[in-house]
Amino acid sequence: MLKVTIDNQTIEVEEGTTILQAARLIGGAIVPPAMCYYSKLKDSGGKCRTCLVKVAQGSSRDPRPMPKLVASCRTPVMDGMVVQNITSPEVIETRKAIVEFLLINHPLDCPVCDQAGECDLQNLSYQNGNEETRFEEAKRTFDVIDIGDNVQLHMNRCILCYRCVYTANQLTDKRVHGILYRGDVSEISTYIQTDISNDFSGNIIDVCPVGALTDKTFRFKNRVWFLKPMNASRSCTKCSGKVTAWMRGNEIYRVTGRKDQYGEVEEFICNECRFEKKAVSDWTIESPRNIKRASVISQNHYTRLKNPSVILPLEEKMGKSPYGETKSINDKQS
Amino acid sequence: MDRKILLENIDIPGIQSFETFRSCGGYLAVEKALKTMAPDEITEEVKKSGLKGRGGAGFPAGMKWSFIDKKVDKPRYLICNADESEPGTFKDRYLMEKIPHLLIEGMICACYALGANTGYIYVRGEYKYIIGILNKAVREAYEAGFLGENILGTKFKLDIVVHSGAGAYICGEETALIESLEGKRGNPRIKPPFPALVGLYGSPTVVNNVETLANIGYIVNNGGEKYTQIGLGRSTGTKLISACGNINKPGVYEIELGVSVRDFIYSDQYCGGIKNNKELKAVIAGGSSVPILPKDLILKTASGEDRLMTYESLSDGGFVSGTMLGSGGFIVYDEDACIVRNTWNLTRFYHHESCGQCSPCREGTGWMENVLHRLENGEGRSKDIDLLVSIAAKIEGKTICPLGDASAWPVASAIRHFRHEFEFHVQHPEIVKNVNHGSLAKYVG
CATH class of the missing domain: 3.10.20.600 (Ubiquitin-like (UB roll))
Structure with missing residues (x-):
């Protein structure tokens, strides 16, 4: 086991753990944000540079600090390593700079973007960004291309995290899209305009940190914060069938994978579950999904019962609650 | 102070061909290395020589060789980085064009030292005609028995493959070069692991510049000690x-x-x-x-x-x-050069050549180019100068590979040393718009 200290909190982790994973094990505010790293995708990470941290002490054997900031998602922990994330002004300053870089060519179309409300870049810029931009030139734009019936590509919004490329590589039997060209004009595109259709291709929507890949069956149907995410399941031959059904009233507006607190899906789901099963009768609705308090999606939906004892005397007076145990709903809420 | 190692024989007619090169003492290093030296001895000599990598970073070559993982049961590779694309640099081209066997001789010695049985020469895409020259030289070396199976009757075997790049500056970065050689998109890899441990096809790999490898023959022939007597200090x-x-x-x-x-x-x-x-x-x-x-x-x-x-x-x-x-x-x-225009020109190059993988370089290079273009065309404001300094500082050291640094340094240094010229561009938009940039120096003083 290796001992690592991140922002003055020490934890023991197994060999091969990265700084980011160790930080996630500690949890809380010290977890560096990640726009391109995705723990379920091999080789992902290292590209967006939002997770850069300062290594103040390389290891107990070689205590020299690392000369540059390192990408925490791709740097393995050494025994005795001391890492500074939010305690280092340099890191905070750098993160601000990276947000600025990511935003200079990102369109300000959040009001019409389906990703708004659950967008990693939105969250990142709220937390780390500047109030105003110093970029005055025209933003770069791309020609619109159609990549099939299910997925809408908005290349202008893409931050080139490569997650969808890794997803297609590692999840489907044949990747038909990738990065064309280079530099700031590089774009996600398909191989000579074929469409992306594969049983698991819909997962590129879930892994996209911004609104570059969105669900065509959900396009402009509703805002995510008006919907209630519910854990739902069905027996599916292709995938686990465990999904999040986004409901309003008694209607399912869209189906996605179940995302954890870092925005990563617990299990990838198939296209049939995602795009075709939109009737409530297709699904067993299990329970409301836990959403971070900070998220706009949780607004006015649920409140965590921090101290169930307030309820208990009520229960005594009123008898058993018809809704079952209140606690269980929010067990995993963060 | 004018001893020569590489270009000593450059003026001999026909030095391009194997026979002439051989008659001028070529390939003696290969004979000496393979017949009388152990592989580690060569590495030691190169270490002793203090030879620094000639590609730009100046990392000691012997040190790089000694990092290679010889314990793992995988083939080892030597790659000659001939993707010379840095603006202003055209030395490797001269070497390969005029005296290609010097490189091949160095590569054979290096491969023997590293225990590599395959060497690649990754040639810049624009150097099309050099590929022909190199291929001819490699063929001659095969025919003379210096490449292939059982070289000079020893058990050592070596194949050298000449591979053409497709014209990307970024593929001169060693890990991007490896990716490109593997047939993938030329994106630099995230280090560590370094190529000496995980390189081409996941095997231990050494990437050396053409000029570095061309020096190996001399070091093998004369010893590292002799090499240190040339030059000054370290x-x-x-x-x-x-x-x-x-x-x-x-x-x-x-x-x-x-x-x-x-x-x-x-x-x-x-x-x-x-x-x-x-x-x-x-x-x-x-x-x-x-x-x-x-x-x-x-x-x-x-x-x-x-x-x-x-x-x-x-x-x-x-x-x-x-x-x-x-x-x-x-x-x-x-005196007639316009530093602002020159800096803009360089930034345009880095913007064009950025691979687009990591955000600071992808977005920052284009931004700097835009701002410099504005300044050069008389549309700049005084805050633009500080903006440039700020962008350059935010790219430097934050990127995956050194291209980010390379794009930031020229801008930062130009403003550091020639700030008055940038300020002149801001203060006299009419002059910079109308006067040929070459004559500007008169106005700046």
């Missing part, structure tokens, strides 16, 4: 400098490290002074990526000593008052 050996710009005699010169910059620019043996008897204004000493220095700082260091063409002297003073020897692309500007 900058051992000679260096090919490709001089260009406003000088009387542009071209590739082999200098013994330790020649003073003043001599190099003004003596008739080398550049022969500034063209048309004009004044020297600035020099980029080691390829477009290194910081530009004004006349007073390139001829003398901040402490008043003469600046010499060595790794140490050129980087004296850090980036505040120094630069780097880099790849040896020596670009000279006379």
